[in-house]
Amino acid sequence: MIRLENIGLHFDGKQIFDGLSARIPAGAKVAVKGESGSGKSSLLRILLGFEPSANGKVYYDDTPLIPATAGLIRSRTAYVPQDLGFTVFRTTRELFYTPFRFKTNRRLMPDKEKVAEILEQFALPADILERGIKAISGGQKQRLLLAQAVLLEKPVLLLDEPTSALDEANRVRVAEYIMQLPATVIAATHDDRWIRLSDMLIDLDEQGKTLAK
Amino acid sequence: MKGAIDIGWMKLLAGYLLLLIPVVFFRIYRTGLVRPTLVAVGRMTVQLLLVGLYLEYIFRWDNPWINGLWVLVMTVVSSYTVIRRTGLRLRLFLWSVFGATMISIVLIDFYFLGFVIGLKNIWTARYFIPVTGMLLGNSLKNVIIALDAFYRRIDEEETSYRWQLANGAEHNEALLPFVQQALRKAFNPLIATTAVMGLISLPGMMTGQILGGSNPLTAVKYQIMILLVIFSSTILNVWLTIRFSRRVAFDGMLNLRKDIFEERGK
Numbered sequence: 001m002i003r004l005e006n007i008g009l010h011f012d013g014k015q016i017f018d019g020l021s022a023r024i025p026a027g028a029k030v031a032v033k034g035e036s037g038s039g040k041s042s043l044l045r046i047l048l049g050f051e052p053s054a055n056g057k058v059y060y061d062d063t064p065l066i067p068a069t070a071g072l073i074r075s076r077t078a079y080v081p082q083d084l085g086f087t088v089f090r091t092t093r094e095l096f097y098t099p100f101r102f103k104t105n106r107r108l109m110p111d112k113e114k115v116a117e118i119l120e121q122f123a124l125p126a127d128i129l130e131r132g133i134k135a136i137s138g139g140q141k142q143r144l145l146l147a148q149a150v151l152l153e154k155p156v157l158l159l160d161e162p163t164s165a166l167d168e169a170n171r172v173r174v175a176e177y178i179m180q181l182p183a184t185v186i187a188a189t190h191d192d193r194w195i196r197l198s199d200m201l202i203d204l205d206e207q208g209k210t211l212a213k
Numbered sequence: 214m215k216g217a218i219d220i221g222w223m224k225l226l227a228g229y230l231l232l233l234i235p236v237v238f239f240r241i242y243r244t245g246l247v248r249p250t251l252v253a254v255g256r257m258t259v260q261l262l263l264v265g266l267y268l269e270y271i272f273r274w275d276n277p278w279i280n281g282l283w284v285l286v287m288t289v290v291s292s293y294t295v296i297r298r299t300g301l302r303l304r305l306f307l308w309s310v311f312g313a314t315m316i317s318i319v320l321i322d323f324y325f326l327g328f329v330i331g332l333k334n335i336w337t338a339r340y341f342i343p344v345t346g347m348l349l350g351n352s353l354k355n356v357i358i359a360l361d362a363f364y365r366r367i368d369e370e371e372t373s374y375r376w377q378l379a380n381g382a383e384h385n386e387a388l389l390p391f392v393q394q395a396l397r398k399a400f401n402p403l404i405a406t407t408a409v410m411g412l413i414s415l416p417g418m419m420t421g422q423i424l425g426g427s428n429p430l431t432a433v434k435y436q437i438m439i440l441l442v443i444f445s446s447t448i449l450n451v452w453l454t455i456r457f458s459r460r461v462a463f464d465g466m467l468n469l470r471k472d473i474f475e476e477r478g479k
Contacts, residue, residue, distance in 0.1 A: 048379045049466040067465030071383065079379030083372045088390045098390075099380040152380060 001025055002047070002156070002184065007056035009042055016042060017204055020056070024186065024200065026155070029179055031195040032188040034204030040188035041082055043204070044158045047186065048079060060156070075104040078149035082160040082188075084141045092136055093129040096148055110151050121177060122147045123170055138165040146174060150181065159187040163194060217424040229254075268342065277336035284345050288314050291349045295454075299361040300475050305461045310356070313453030317352070318345055321446040329438060347418060347439060352447040359399035359451040364462065366391050367469050374469070384459070384467055392455065399451060400444075407440055416440075 001023065008018040016039040024030055032040045046054045049070045058065040060073050078099075089095040100109040110118070119126060122143040128136060136144070142165045149157055162178070163171040171193060178185055179197045187194060195201060220228070232254060239246040271283055292311040296303050322345055326335040335341060367374050370391075377387040410416060418439055422432035462473050 045375075048375070050375050050379075050468060052464055052466065052468050070466050074379050075381040077379055077381075079376055081372045081376055085370060086373050086376075088366060088370045088373045088394065098377065099382070102377075102380070102382045102386050104381040104383075149380075154381075158379065 001059075001061055002186075003057075003059040004047075005057040005059070007043070007046060007054060007058070009039055009046065009051060009054045011053070020202075022200075022202060024184060026184055027182055028184055028200055029198045030184070030186045030200040030202060031198035032186065032202045032204065033190070033195060038204040040204060041160050043202070044079070044160050044186065044188055047158060048074065048077065076154055077156045077158055078152045078154040079158045080142070080145045080149050080160060080162060082164065084138055084145070084165070086133060086141070089133055091129075092131050092133055092144065095133060095141075096129055096144060099148060099152060105152060108151065108153060114151065118147045118151055121173075123173060139167065139170065142166060143170065143174065146178070150178075155183055157181070157183050157185045157187075159185065159189075161189055161191075162187050163189065163191045217426070268338075271342065272338045275338045277334070280336050280338050280341050283342060284318070287346060287349055288318065291353050295353060295356050295360065298357045299364070301360070301364065301473055302475050305473055306458055309457035309461065310360075310454050312457055313450050314349070314352075314356075316453055317446045317449035318348055320449065321348060321442055325438065325442050344439070344442075348442060348446045351443040352450050355399040355403060355447045356450050356454060358402075359395040360454060360458075362398040363391055363395035363455060364469070364473065366394055368474070371469065378467055384463070387467070388455075388459075395455075396448075396451065399447070403444070403447070407444075410436075410440070 003024075004020060004022045007020040009016040016037075020043075032043055034040050042051055042054070045051045046056075047058055047065075049058075049065050049067075060076070063069050063073065065073055086095055089098065096115075097109075099105055115129070116126060119128060124140060124143055124147065128140060128144065142162070146159070146162060149159070157178070159178070163174055166174060171191060175191070175194050175197055178187075187198070189195060232250070235250060236247055239250065267283070271279060288311060292307060292314055293303070295310050295314075296306045322341065323335060326332045326337075326340055326344060330340065332340060367388075374387055374391070378384075416436050419432045419436040422435060423429055427435075462470055464470055
């Protein structure tokens, strides 16, 4: 269960949203909807403790998201951001394997077969890990990060516009695959299909109204 | 052994005529560099003359306390310069940079002067001051490059940094690619210069010693040692600076504080 209590966000004196509260049961698939600038990506960052100016409280089960617990909570999340720069990594292989080298994820280091299987599932070329980071498209990078997030087997997935760089065929494939995972999935999205497939909707255009579907 | 031929004051003035060459080029190409060049050369002249004067007395007195104080002043100025050049906020970074510089200088000075050279008294002005000055001067530009690359890259690639944290990275793990990049950026030029030393460049210290009348082989040995010492003190300095400054540069949730940069902190 993830609980948001009275979350508010202001930028340069402008209110983005305020008084947002929601209860997200374990395993729920939540779509966060709203126009550009409505704070969808910010809400995901708030759920990870990355918006220092936000107010309100976030709980994962009964654990509040505070500096002392942030590491523990983040060890249970997987996050795919919308901005797919990642130029700090030199190769696609480095980008893909980096999270599996973290102490908390080492036991999840996938073997070759598992990697080949997930790459195929996400319609990625088998040799993608051999390519330079600048040699793969935005859509491929996005699917690669989603595939990686799946392999991390975290109970909570936070996805920022997970299908924005994908073509129609891949949107369907990715959405259907993610929706059948046991994890809680919270996705900021414009994608109507994704919204339809979700169990809950947080509509930031409607002041964060939460609709269980 | 005979020392170098002294340069008379009039001859020194004649040497300044060489400045006409860059000044003419800068004017022709309208680079706007004439004034900064003249100011820089003016500052350099005054600073070096003052240093020459101080050093004459410092060498004459050769008092460990005064020597230590002199190095302390050099370290403060060096730390100040590092922070100013990286555009980081002085108030937040001064202690980290100063502490890191001090520790790296003391450790390497003790090893080099005490063990390698085998001085009974490492505070001897003739060794302690020029060697420390050389260490500070050479590590200065590398620390600037590394510190700037480290914090600017985290700021530019904030998404990658946060993505790692959000996927379970501990702070050290999330910083690793940025430390790697900062070290590569700072050390690649030093490695390249070291690799061609003696082939396309004769380093200043060695040249100075030869001009001062030292045996060329002795000068070479000193030069080799000083390069090794620069490598070690620079990496120690960079690593410690990053280590110490992390406490002030990130908030409790490990977000990079936006006010660490001078231009945004005002």
